[in-house]
Amino acid sequence: MAEKRITIRATRFDPDRDKAPRLQSYDIPFSDESMVVLDALNHIKSHVDGSLSYRWSCRMGICGSCGMMVNGTPKLTCNAFLRDYWPRSITVEPLNNFPIVRDLVIDMEGFMQKLKSVKPWIIRKQDYPLGAGEHRQTMDQIDEFRQFSECINCMLCYAACPVYGLNNEFLGPAATALARRYNLDSRDQGLTERLPMLANSEGVWECSFVGECSVVCPKGVDPAKAIQQTKLDTTMRFVLPFGTREE
Amino acid sequence: MDSESYDVLVVGGGLAGIRAAIAVVDANPLLKVGMVSKVYPMRSHTVSAEGGAAAVLRPEDSYENHAFDTIKGSDYLADQDVVEAFVREAPIEVIQMEHWGCPWSRDPDGKISARPFGGMTTWRTCFAADKTGFHMLHSVFQTSLQFKQIHRHDEAFATKLLMEDSRCVGVVAIDMRSGRFQAITAKSVILATGGLGRVYAFTTNGNICTGDGMALAYRAGVGLKDMEMVQFHPTGLPFTGILITEAVRGEGGYLLNKDGERFLKRYVPNKMELGPRDIISRAMTTEFEEGRGFEGPHGKYMHLDVRHLGEEVIDRKLPFMRELGREFVGIDIVKDPIPVRPVQHYMMGGVDADISGATPVLGLYAAGECSNVGLNGGNRLGSNSLSECLVFGAAAGRAAAEYASAAKAVGANPVDALLADETRRIEASFLDKKGGEERIGTIREELQHDMDAGAGVFRTREGLEKLTRQLGSLRDRFEKIKIEDSSRTFNTELTAALELDFMIEVSETIAYSALAREESRGAHSRRDFPERDDSKWLKHTVAFRADGAAPRLDYRDIHITNFKPQARTY
Numbered sequence: 001m002a003e004k005r006i007t008i009r010a011t012r013f014d015p016d017r018d019k020a021p022r023l024q025s026y027d028i029p030f031s032d033e034s035m036v037v038l039d040a041l042n043h044i045k046s047h048v049d050g051s052l053s054y055r056w057s058c059r060m061g062i063c064g065s066c067g068m069m070v071n072g073t074p075k076l077t078c079n080a081f082l083r084d085y086w087p088r089s090i091t092v093e094p095l096n097n098f099p100i101v102r103d104l105v106i107d108m109e110g111f112m113q114k115l116k117s118v119k120p121w122i123i124r125k126q127d128y129p130l131g132a133g134e135h136r137q138t139m140d141q142i143d144e145f146r147q148f149s150e151c152i153n154c155m156l157c158y159a160a161c162p163v164y165g166l167n168n169e170f171l172g173p174a175a176t177a178l179a180r181r182y183n184l185d186s187r188d189q190g191l192t193e194r195l196p197m198l199a200n201s202e203g204v205w206e207c208s209f210v211g212e213c214s215v216v217c218p219k220g221v222d223p224a225k226a227i228q229q230t231k232l233d234t235t236m237r238f239v240l241p242f243g244t245r246e247e
Numbered sequence: 248m249d250s251e252s253y254d255v256l257v258v259g260g261g262l263a264g265i266r267a268a269i270a271v272v273d274a275n276p277l278l279k280v281g282m283v284s285k286v287y288p289m290r291s292h293t294v295s296a297e298g299g300a301a302a303v304l305r306p307e308d309s310y311e312n313h314a315f316d317t318i319k320g321s322d323y324l325a326d327q328d329v330v331e332a333f334v335r336e337a338p339i340e341v342i343q344m345e346h347w348g349c350p351w352s353r354d355p356d357g358k359i360s361a362r363p364f365g366g367m368t369t370w371r372t373c374f375a376a377d378k379t380g381f382h383m384l385h386s387v388f389q390t391s392l393q394f395k396q397i398h399r400h401d402e403a404f405a406t407k408l409l410m411e412d413s414r415c416v417g418v419v420a421i422d423m424r425s426g427r428f429q430a431i432t433a434k435s436v437i438l439a440t441g442g443l444g445r446v447y448a449f450t451t452n453g454n455i456c457t458g459d460g461m462a463l464a465y466r467a468g469v470g471l472k473d474m475e476m477v478q479f480h481p482t483g484l485p486f487t488g489i490l491i492t493e494a495v496r497g498e499g500g501y502l503l504n505k506d507g508e509r510f511l512k513r514y515v516p517n518k519m520e521l522g523p524r525d526i527i528s529r530a531m532t533t534e535f536e537e538g539r540g541f542e543g544p545h546g547k548y549m550h551l552d553v554r555h556l557g558e559e560v561i562d563r564k565l566p567f568m569r570e571l572g573r574e575f576v577g578i579d580i581v582k583d584p585i586p587v588r589p590v591q592h593y594m595m596g597g598v599d600a601d602i603s604g605a606t607p608v609l610g611l612y613a614a615g616e617c618s619n620v621g622l623n624g625g626n627r628l629g630s631n632s633l634s635e636c637l638v639f640g641a642a643a644g645r646a647a648a649e650y651a652s653a654a655k656a657v658g659a660n661p662v663d664a665l666l667a668d669e670t671r672r673i674e675a676s677f678l679d680k681k682g683g684e685e686r687i688g689t690i691r692e693e694l695q696h697d698m699d700a701g702a703g704v705f706r707t708r709e710g711l712e713k714l715t716r717q718l719g720s721l722r723d724r725f726e727k728i729k730i731e732d733s734s735r736t737f738n739t740e741l742t743a744a745l746e747l748d749f750m751i752e753v754s755e756t757i758a759y760s761a762l763a764r765e766e767s768r769g770a771h772s773r774r775d776f777p778e779r780d781d782s783k784w785l786k787h788t789v790a791f792r793a794d795g796a797a798p799r800l801d802y803r804d805i806h807i808t809n810f811k812p813q814a815r816t817y
Contacts, residue, residue, distance in 0.1 A: 014734045034486045034545070046688025050740040051732035055286075057453035060489045061574060062381055062567075063290045079574045101424055102737035112287070112401070120389040122348040134345040136357030142350050149350055149382065153289055178389070185348065 006030040006082055007089035008040050010052060013100050021100060023091065024049075030082055037077040037092060038066055041104075054104035061218060064152035067159070068104050069093040074156035074216045095159035097168065108155055114171055115153070117197050118179035123190025141186040148181035148226055150219045157213035157223050169202040173213035173223030176204055180226035183233065191233065199234035207231075250662060253281035253398070254651040255644075256417055256433035258405050258460060260288030262380070262633065263615025263640035264439030265387045266340075267604075270644025272396045275652050280397045281431055283420050285404045285455065285742065288388045292441050292453045293636065296380025297492035297567065299372035300344075300633035302337040304359060308369050310334045317631060318810045320366040320523050321624025322769035322779065324473065324787070326806040329602050329621040333631075333638050340637035341373050349386040350375050352564075362564070363497045364630045366523035366817075372630040377492050377567045383633060400431065404742050405459065407669045408436065408467040408611070409662055415467065415611035416657040419669040423742065426735025428673070430666040434651035435610045437643050438464060438598055439636075442616040445746075446754045447591035447703075448695035451483055451490040460617035462749035464598040465756065469606045470789035470801065472619040474753070475761035475771045476595035478627055479528040479704050483590025485545035489575055491568060491587055493629040496520035498564050500553040502527070503584070504539040518817040525626040525770040526817065528589035532704045535588075543586060550584035557581075589704055593632060595623040595770065596760070599789055604643025610650060614643040621787075621806065625769015677744050683729035687743050690728065694721055694750060702757050707774045711762040718755050719796045725751060756790040756798050763800050764788060781812050 005027055013021035026044045038056055045052050056066040059078040066077045071091050082090070098106035128135065157173035158164050164172045179198055183191045198204050204227045213223040255271045257264045260282055268280050284291065303313050313334040318325050341359065345351055351359045352374050364372040375382035391397055405418040409430060417432035440460030444452025465471050481502070482491040496502070502520055504510045514530035515522030522530075531549055534540055540547035553561060553568075558581045561569055565580075572580040597619035604612040604620060614620075615636045622635055701714030725748065732740035766780040767773050785805055790798035 015736055016734055032486070032544075045740075045743075046692070047686065049731065050687060050729075050743075051734070053732075053737050053739045055290075057286060057290055057455045058292065058295050059453065059487065060295060060571065062378070063292075063294045063453060065286065065290045102734070105737050108287070115389070116392045119393070121393050122346065122390070128346065130339065130343060130346060134342050134351075134359050137353055138355075138357050139353050142353065146350065149385070150378075152294075152381070153287075182348070185350075187346075187348065 004030045006040065006086050008044065009089060009091045010041065010044070010104065011093045012103055014102060030086055033083055035082045037070055037075070037080040037082065037090060040082060040090070041077065041092065053102045062152060064154035067095055067154040067156050069096055069159065074159040076154060076156070076218050095155055097159050097161065097165040098155070106155070110168060111153070111155060111158065111175065114175040115178065118171070118175050119190060119194055120178045120182060122182065122185065122188050123193055125189045135187045137186055145181045145184035147221050148177045148184065151177050151221050152219055154218065156216045156218060160212040160216040162210055162212070163206055163208055167202070167206065170206045171198070171203050173227065176230055177221055177223040177226040180230055195234055198230050204230045204234065250430040250432060250666070251281065252657060253431070253433040254278035255435050255437065255647045256281040256283065256431055257437045257439060258283050258418060259291070259439035259441060259615070259617070260284030260286070260399070261291030261439060261441055261615065261636070262293040262384055262387060263636035264437070265391050266637050266640030267437045267439055267614055267644035267647070268397050269387070269391055269394065270641040271648040272394050274645045274648035276396065278396065278648055278651055281400065281433060282397060283400045283403045283405055283418060283431060285402065285459070287401050288399070289385055290455070291384060292456050293380045293384040295451065295453060295490060296633055297377045297490060298364060298494040298497065299362060299374035299379045299630045300341055300383065300637070301364065301367065301371050301628070301630040302341040302373055302634055303334060303371055304338050304341065304373065305361060305370065308371050312368055313371060315810060316367050317622070317628055319815055320626055320628040322626055322815055323781070323785065323812040324476070324624030324769060324805060326621030327808040327810055328806045331808060332602055333622055333635065336638040337634040340634065340641065344383055344386060344637065347386050347390040349382055352376055362494060363521055364628070365493050365496065365521050365527070366628040367630070372497065374494065377494055377565050380633060403429070404745065405463060406673060406745055408463050409665050410467055411657065411661060414609040416662065419666055423737050426738060428666060428670040430662050432657040432662055434654040434657060435612065435647040437604070437647050438611070438613040438617055439615045439640060440617045442594045443750070443753050444591050444594070446694060446698050446750045448692070448699045449483065449488050450591040451480060451488050452591070457746040457750050458753035459746065459749050460613065461598055462752045464606065464611070464613065465752060465792050467608060467611070468792070469608055469611065470599040470791050471753070471756045472596055472599040472787050472789050473624070473760070474596035474756040474790055475764050475788060476625050476769055477591060477702065477757060478524055478593035478595060478770050479589045480524055480592035481527040481531055481589050482551055482587035484571070484576060485543055485548050485586055485588055487575060488590045489571055490592065491551060491571070491585055493524070495551055495553055495565060495568055498553070498560065499556055500551055503550040503552055504534050505541045506539060510534050510539065515817040522817050523626055524629060528704050529772060531589050541586070546588065548586040548588045551587045552584040553580055554582065554584065593627055595619065595625065595627050602642070603646040604639055605646055610654065612643040612647045614639040625771060677730050677741050678733060680730050683727050685724050685728045687728055687740065687747055690721055690724055691747050691750070694754060698754055698757070702761055705772050705774050706761055708762065711758055714758045715755070715762065715796070718751060718758055722751050722796060755796055759798050760788045760790050760800065785812065
């Protein structure tokens with residue numbers, strides 16, 4: 001029986017040489033039913049073309065490095081199985097809506113700034129000294145924010161977000177979900193410090209509630225919900241009388 | 248010359264590195280901290296740790312018990328003073344992580360919960376479901392964003408330690424995005440670059456775990472300690488090597504051979520599935536050899552069965568395992584047993600460092616998996632490594648801060664000349680190299696295959712001697728590699744070549760250290776020397792770089808305080 005093969009078309013772009021990205025086609029062996037798109041890229045890099053550039057590490061869906069467009073859909077390539085595409089060819093492109101650094105590598109500095117801007121750390125008004133031991137927190141209280149803490153920063157939600165595609169200043173799904181993660185944490189007292197960033201002109205009100213972010217999230221996070229809940233938070237700040245604004 | 252200067256430079260952005268950076272700021276807020284990492288910090292391999300972090304937090308537990316479990320687990324190769332300091336600091340660090348937002352799973356009274364773990368005599372493994380490393384890393388990274396003193400160089404690849412006389416004063420790094428070579432100088436440097444699992448073909452480790460920090464220190468003259476001690480975790484998924492956490496057994500899962508038998512009754516009858524990793528991995532390998540494993544398309548395997556725990560416990564305690572089973576194997580662990588086999592997981596050996604993380608080189612510190620402070624000896628207990636990253640990351644941060652606070656500034660001389668030399672070396676050997684016939688991928692795959700075969704769960708003199716010859720030949724062939732990518736922008740073929748160079752180097756220290764240790768202790772199991780021999784081998788191996796492939800091996804007595812070595816039975 002002839003060896004099973006599959007065609008991978010991958011974006012090539014070197015800013016030092018190329019005016020625009022182009023697709024390069026590779027025909028590679030599909031030797032194991034367990035192979036994923038990332039295995040195919042690794043085969044190309046190891047055995048066909050060492051110059052193909054992309055990010056990856058854990059290959060178990062937790063480090064968040066290997067997100068790419070796979071036949072037009074944002075995916076973690078470490079769990080996009082070739083068998084789900086074969087015998088069709090697979091087109092692998094850098095995540096939509098981001099500048100391309102090189103080949104399949106996107107520029108995510110914008111997200112790193114957005115993440116920092118929402119102050120994703122525990123903010124306390126009253127200091128809670130280490131010597132006092134742990135904060136008491138029930139599993140029900142953890143369940144309040146748990147799903148938002150599962151974000152792996154893979155950027156698939158930004159690649160799927162049409163609003164971010166039009167305006168990359170938009171705070172966007174993951175950063176809002178992470179702000180929400182802290183706002184809902186019973187140990188945190190920082191909601192009022194985060195609201196200005198969330199409510200500003202590039203904040204949650206930009207979202208037109210398309211909801212694609214939640215559809216593509218590989219970790220079951222619902223950033224669309226975080227955004228809608230945060231809209232409510234920002235409204236309450238204006239509606240409620242002054243004395244009740246502090247939690 | 249392109250250079251930036253800090254008081255303290257941290258190389259590596261995982262749990263140990265970030266903990267160290269925050270400790271520097273805590274110790275002296277006036278210090279400027281640099282952090283160089285070849286990936287964005289949240290991609291660091293800490294993210295893949297699952298089961299938990301050990302700390303004595305329950306009234307029925309004691310420091311002495313945690314210390315004894317760790318020392319016995321190490322097969323008495325741990326430095327006992329280091330272990331005793333570690334167990335006292337670990338609870339404080341776990342509480343500190345709680346204050347930094349880590350979503351530890353809780354008991355009904357709201358306190359941090361704990362679960363049983365292999366080799367631990369009581370419940371002391373604190374956990375955040377079964378994504379403990381992920382949650383710890385994201386919590387500590389996000390916490391670190393508030394400190395203006397910490398300046399990150401993300402996606403910068405360190406190629407060499409900068410030495411001024413006999414003092415470490417920084418690194419040369421390639422900014423991957425621009426391709427620029429930079430001298431990043433500091434009064435003190437902390438290596439926290441993680442493990443080297445990628446020198447094996449079958450490993451739980453991510454692509455980035457290539458022993459960089461170990462090789463950097465080794466080339467600067469620092470010894471690598473106990474490199475023969477490589478941990479094989481009993482439960483990896485066949486083909487991918489994805490880790491199935493020990494917490495699966497901690498929560499009550501069974502390991503079954505093809506006859507449906509809980510075979511561990513023949514090996515660790517008093518501990519069964521909660522035996523230590525080295526012994527269980529050997530037991531599984533022995534069962535395979537005696538024909539009692541399942542045969543699959545990706546080799547022999549056992550069943551790890553949690554079906555009796557029920558869906559509710561699985562979803563509460565092991566949700567990520569259910570997700571991994573569904574996504575990567577196509578099974579539902581509520582209904583199906585999980586196929587598993589032993590897999591390279593962790594490096595006990597590493598950069599020779601003391602209880603405060605200080606290496607013998609002035610100004611150079613190390614913490615986390617890349618280091619060997621003497622905590623883990625011959626076999627690390629599961630859930631001690633996340634705690635190790637916290638305790639010794641913080642210790643190294645404090646020590647490096649103290650040194651930097653008093654040290655004199657780093658001058659341009661000889662840094663400029665060293666940067667120019669290193670730039671020339673990499674351009675001549677890689678970027679501007681013409682010709683060459685060997686593919687990086689081919690040499691790397693052969694290295695990984697040879698390491699699996701020669702330095703795996705069981706070793707022999709013949710196998711290790713063959714391995715040293717194979718590594719020598721790979722080293723020669725590496726000189727003839729072909730580099731197809733001449734771009735300066737995000738050149739991952741260049742970084743793969745630099746990593747492969749490091750990988751060959753650290754593999755040599757593993758092979759030669761293992762060949763010399765003619766006994767079986769912890770994870771180092773010699774078929775030709777099956778017994779532990781305390782009369783000759785109650786000591787650390789320290790490998791120093793020498794001319795030629797073979798390192799110079801030196802030995803150092805272990806520190807014994809309160810725990811007299813005894814037979815290790817479970």
